Amino acid sequence: MDIRELFAKKEEFLGKEVTLHGWIRNHRNQKKMGFLDFYDGTTFSLLQLTYNAETASPDMMAALSALKIGSCTEITGTVVPNERNHTIEIELSSLRVIGECAEDYPLQPKRHSLEFLREHAYLRPRTRLFQAVFRVRSVAAMAIHEYFQSRGYLYVHTPLFTANDAEGAGNTFTVTTFDPSKGEKCDYADDFFGRHTSLAVTGQLEGETFAMAFSKIYTFGPTFRAENSNTRTHASEFWMIEPEVAFTDLFGLMDLEEDFLKTILTTILSRCDSELEYLEKYNNLPLRERMKKLISSEIARVSFHDAITILKEADKTENFAFKPDYDSDLAKEHEKYLTDKKFGAPVFVYNWPKDFKAFYMYQNDDKETVAAVDLLVPDAGELMGGSQRETRYDLLLSRMNELGISAESMYWYCNLRKYGGCTHSGFGMGFERLIIYVTGMENIRDVIPYYRTPGNCDF
Amino acid sequence: MDIRELFAKKEEFLGKEVTLHGWIRNHRNQKKMGFLDFYDGTTFSLLQLTYNAETASPDMMAALSALKIGSCTEITGTVVPNERNHTIEIELSSLRVIGECAEDYPLQPKRHSLEFLREHAYLRPRTRLFQAVFRVRSVAAMAIHEYFQSRGYLYVHTPLFTANDAEGAGNTFTVTTFDPSKGEKCDYADDFFGRHTSLAVTGQLEGETFAMAFSKIYTFGPTFRAENSNTRTHASEFWMIEPEVAFTDLFGLMDLEEDFLKTILTTILSRCDSELEYLEKYNNLPLRERMKKLISSEIARVSFHDAITILKEADKTENFAFKPDYDSDLAKEHEKYLTDKKFGAPVFVYNWPKDFKAFYMYQNDDKETVAAVDLLVPDAGELMGGSQRETRYDLLLSRMNELGISAESMYWYCNLRKYGGCTHSGFGMGFERLIIYVTGMENIRDVIPYYRTPGNCDF
Numbered sequence: 001m002d003i004r005e006l007f008a009k010k011e012e013f014l015g016k017e018v019t020l021h022g023w024i025r026n027h028r029n030q031k032k033m034g035f036l037d038f039y040d041g042t043t044f045s046l047l048q049l050t051y052n053a054e055t056a057s058p059d060m061m062a063a064l065s066a067l068k069i070g071s072c073t074e075i076t077g078t079v080v081p082n083e084r085n086h087t088i089e090i091e092l093s094s095l096r097v098i099g100e101c102a103e104d105y106p107l108q109p110k111r112h113s114l115e116f117l118r119e120h121a122y123l124r125p126r127t128r129l130f131q132a133v134f135r136v137r138s139v140a141a142m143a144i145h146e147y148f149q150s151r152g153y154l155y156v157h158t159p160l161f162t163a164n165d166a167e168g169a170g171n172t173f174t175v176t177t178f179d180p181s182k183g184e185k186c187d188y189a190d191d192f193f194g195r196h197t198s199l200a201v202t203g204q205l206e207g208e209t210f211a212m213a214f215s216k217i218y219t220f221g222p223t224f225r226a227e228n229s230n231t232r233t234h235a236s237e238f239w240m241i242e243p244e245v246a247f248t249d250l251f252g253l254m255d256l257e258e259d260f261l262k263t264i265l266t267t268i269l270s271r272c273d274s275e276l277e278y279l280e281k282y283n284n285l286p287l288r289e290r291m292k293k294l295i296s297s298e299i300a301r302v303s304f305h306d307a308i309t310i311l312k313e314a315d316k317t318e319n320f321a322f323k324p325d326y327d328s329d330l331a332k333e334h335e336k337y338l339t340d341k342k343f344g345a346p347v348f349v350y351n352w353p354k355d356f357k358a359f360y361m362y363q364n365d366d367k368e369t370v371a372a373v374d375l376l377v378p379d380a381g382e383l384m385g386g387s388q389r390e391t392r393y394d395l396l397l398s399r400m401n402e403l404g405i406s407a408e409s410m411y412w413y414c415n416l417r418k419y420g421g422c423t424h425s426g427f428g429m430g431f432e433r434l435i436i437y438v439t440g441m442e443n444i445r446d447v448i449p450y451y452r453t454p455g456n457c458d459f
Numbered sequence: 460m461d462i463r464e465l466f467a468k469k470e471e472f473l474g475k476e477v478t479l480h481g482w483i484r485n486h487r488n489q490k491k492m493g494f495l496d497f498y499d500g501t502t503f504s505l506l507q508l509t510y511n512a513e514t515a516s517p518d519m520m521a522a523l524s525a526l527k528i529g530s531c532t533e534i535t536g537t538v539v540p541n542e543r544n545h546t547i548e549i550e551l552s553s554l555r556v557i558g559e560c561a562e563d564y565p566l567q568p569k570r571h572s573l574e575f576l577r578e579h580a581y582l583r584p585r586t587r588l589f590q591a592v593f594r595v596r597s598v599a600a601m602a603i604h605e606y607f608q609s610r611g612y613l614y615v616h617t618p619l620f621t622a623n624d625a626e627g628a629g630n631t632f633t634v635t636t637f638d639p640s641k642g643e644k645c646d647y648a649d650d651f652f653g654r655h656t657s658l659a660v661t662g663q664l665e666g667e668t669f670a671m672a673f674s675k676i677y678t679f680g681p682t683f684r685a686e687n688s689n690t691r692t693h694a695s696e697f698w699m700i701e702p703e704v705a706f707t708d709l710f711g712l713m714d715l716e717e718d719f720l721k722t723i724l725t726t727i728l729s730r731c732d733s734e735l736e737y738l739e740k741y742n743n744l745p746l747r748e749r750m751k752k753l754i755s756s757e758i759a760r761v762s763f764h765d766a767i768t769i770l771k772e773a774d775k776t777e778n779f780a781f782k783p784d785y786d787s788d789l790a791k792e793h794e795k796y797l798t799d800k801k802f803g804a805p806v807f808v809y810n811w812p813k814d815f816k817a818f819y820m821y822q823n824d825d826k827e828t829v830a831a832v833d834l835l836v837p838d839a840g841e842l843m844g845g846s847q848r849e850t851r852y853d854l855l856l857s858r859m860n861e862l863g864i865s866a867e868s869m870y871w872y873c874n875l876r877k878y879g880g881c882t883h884s885g886f887g888m889g890f891e892r893l894i895i896y897v898t899g900m901e902n903i904r905d906v907i908p909y910y911r912t913p914g915n916c917d918f
Contacts, residue, residue, distance in 0.1 A: 002611065002674060002675070004611045005611075021674075021705070021706040021881065022674075023879050024879075040673075040674045040705075041613070041672050041673030041674045041675075042611045042673065042674050042675060043611070070878050070879045071879050072879040072880060072881040098881050098882075099850075099876075099879045099880040099881045100877075100879070101877070101878050101879045102877040102878060105877075105878050105879075122665075122668040122871040122872075122874070122875075123668075123672075123878065125668065125669050125671075125672035125673065126671070126672040130672075131672065131673070134613060134615070134669070134673070135613065135673075137614075137616075138608075138613045138614040138615070141604075141614050141616075142604060142608045142614065145600075145601060145604050149597075149601045152461065152463045152464075152501045152502070154500070154593060154594065154597045155596075155597040155600050155601065156593070156597070156908055157596075157600075157681070157698055157907070157908055158908060158909070159696060159908070159909040159911060159916075159918070160619075160681050160683075160696055161683075161695065161696050161911045161916050162916065163916045163917075173634045173635065173636060173651070174634070174635050174636065174637070174638065174639070175632045175633070175634060175658070176632065176633050176635065176639055177632060177633065177685050178633070178639040179633065180633070180635055180637040180639040180643075180644075180645040180647075180650075181644065181645055181646065181647055181655070182644070183642065183643065183644025183645070184639075184642065185639075185640065185641070185642030186639040186640055186642070187640065188639075188640055191639075192632070192685060192687070192695070192913060192914075193695075193911070193913070193914060193915065193916035194914045194915075194916075195916065196640070197916050199634070206581075206908065206909055206918060209581040209582075209584065209918075210584050210593070210908065212584075212585070213500050213582075213584035213585040213589075213590065214500030214501065214584065214590070214593070214594075215461060215480075215481075215499045215500045215501050216461070216500075216501060221680070221681065222616070222619050222680065222681065224619075224620075226636050226651055228651070236620065236651070236652075237618060237619055237620050239616055246480070246499075247480040391558075412581040412918055413581075415581070416581075418559075418560070418561040418564075419529050419560050419561060419564050419582065420482050420483075420529045420530050420531040420558045420559070420560045420564075421531060421558040422480065422531040422557050422558045423557075448616070449615055449616055449617060449618070449665065449669065450617070450618040450665055452618060452620045452652070454651060454652070455651075455652060455653045456652065456653075457618075457620050457621065457622045457652040457653075457654060457656050458622070459618070459665060459668075459871055
């Protein structure tokens, strides 16, 4: 039995003796009573073990006096009510150490800095903070699968090795079986795949091929970027969700994004209340309140052009550091003004100048904009980016040509427009962006089990 | 509305007019009656559209006479019973082509070879065969998540970039931002991560660090092997599931593997009956029958030593091409004898000679074997491989030393044994092996959306 089961059936176990396995996080010895924080990670709920030094067996007292924080134990005791916290605790009858914890154990019962915990990333899942973060991450991942599967979407594993470069040049990792440290000139034609191969920055293009067969599909897998930037929001390896939906235009896509986000947040709220309560205190943020507010608000919709008009007007009083302009991208302060002040809600900004966006987006009749949409969320910034796809073969090819993207090597992508195409749309959401928003953690390094950033590939 | 919804509520829709979007797979024109195979991929169930050439509108007849296989259409019609198949069909009242299909469309209403379909892998999801295969794949993935999540396991995204080489030397892809084709000698210290970095061949080691915090965890992600072998079962990129469980020994692990496999197969059977029925005919295999047999059989358990003894005895009549030997690995024919003839059921073969297995496996008291277990399944061969882990710090280090594996760079893995360790075990299952078994497809290239093998990185 694990602690999750014990809590799930606590009424049933009251007054009964149970044996559990788990770790000691803290040990307080107050005169004759002793208290142990005991966990096995299967639930975030705290389980306290208690003992009375005067009545405990000499064997157990000997084990307790030698007990070190971090030790792995087998304990037996009686389940009793803990009146103060309206929960249960265990009156210990025996404790046996099954895995000693060495003296130099880095985690001690005090608040460690996040940087210290990153240096000991292999141990940080044991802390209460990261038990909360990674439980939320796991629950969020499942919520996403449930959302799509229950609505008939097909889960597609798009390839990670690719000879394409979907977003245009740059920022990709090369994959090779050559050894560049040997200084031999290597012809990619002799490499493992017989050509230059890199790691995918998106699964969208292959995802589209499946949407043209299954109508509704989603991907959920790792993505790689060789961006040499050390910010709080960039990692070289992260997970992404990319649904693609046939027979759906830009406005249908916004409906999907809105329903998706609200449903995922509702699921996380219902399954991670204790974790979120803890994270609210740790990060001093009203996490649940802001999620509930998002769920009950209607997401505003404004075209990029109208957003700039609003911002230009606002600039008179806001005096933005970056001046809003119809030819410039939105700055963070602009996004913040739109979500926090103008609309007091998340905002879809749609119909972007085509030069800001990727080649595959639907070209609007104005010849200036494409049917792209970014979702801006208060406290989270840009959470999703999507578009209706360019489905007119000639227009797609001429745009690729303009941007110097080879249509020849992507014949299969272009051909989707020749062989029974239809209006279709999709979005991408960086999974870690969602987890940062939900947990209130500030740094992407603290929401991924083992983060990879320039110069860091530890563990 | 999509076809999945129509079938789910077919009684409700009987006699009503509906509008649907989807593709034309076939068109048969028999005297005055016409029949169209129509699909949108949201369900495997066939939906037939019918029309009466004598009563249909001239507009629709014009559209129908110009209609090409593969076209994308919007159709409207009345839902009526299809008595012959105990299902429903649509009496067409209008049909509009929304996406033309060009003359050179490679898919025609006939049986294409698997090789031809691999060459057109971006179109094959549209065929009935691959609609079945990839639906089963998606359902199986979800079944795996449900299995673990409903039992309190934490889903962990282990890193894909790694500076470790978990299974010992070789077979890994190097990841770099250098360009080896330039012929410059590149110092890995100047590379993106400041050291030589490769793609993970397993997430197990990092998974163990999480099992020592959450007790029960699983991974489900891509894995990479640079093996230069062109077989039916090898791919350079595939997906793997690796659970790790604390407080569980080798025999507890077998219990888990057995329960896991039977539960997953039960879920697939209950959700993919039509797909499996189709695949049975295509591959001429009793897929559902053999899955049901596996579910109802008890998985046999035999030590490697006893398995060899059995095989040596059997060799007198079987006359194996490879002679069974206590110092040699099992050959395919040996596995087949054990599952098909000796036990008539799947078999766990456990306690393997240590030289056949990885460094991290628990060393048995006999000093010769380790607590490893392979699951052999009739018609599938080795489906899972697992072990109880070596949790004794000194024994782990001496084994790593023997095998020339650096304990220094893997200090964090070794330290799990110093800081509150416990008996724990885990297994790995190649996801495509499961899909091959379930679908009866023979080649891994036909169960992955876009396969990567030596010399192939198309699409």
